[in-house]
Amino acid sequence: MSNDEFIKFLFLFIVTLTIHNSIKICLKQSNILF
Secondary structure (H helix, E strand, O other): OOHHHHHHHHHHHHHHHHHHHHHHHHHHHHHHHO
């Protein structure tokens, strides 16, 4: 695996985690609202 591929993979992994956490936070907030 080359360096560029590794960086892309890491970037995608971080983005996925961030989106996942954002969705969880949104769900928690909507649970509080409803």
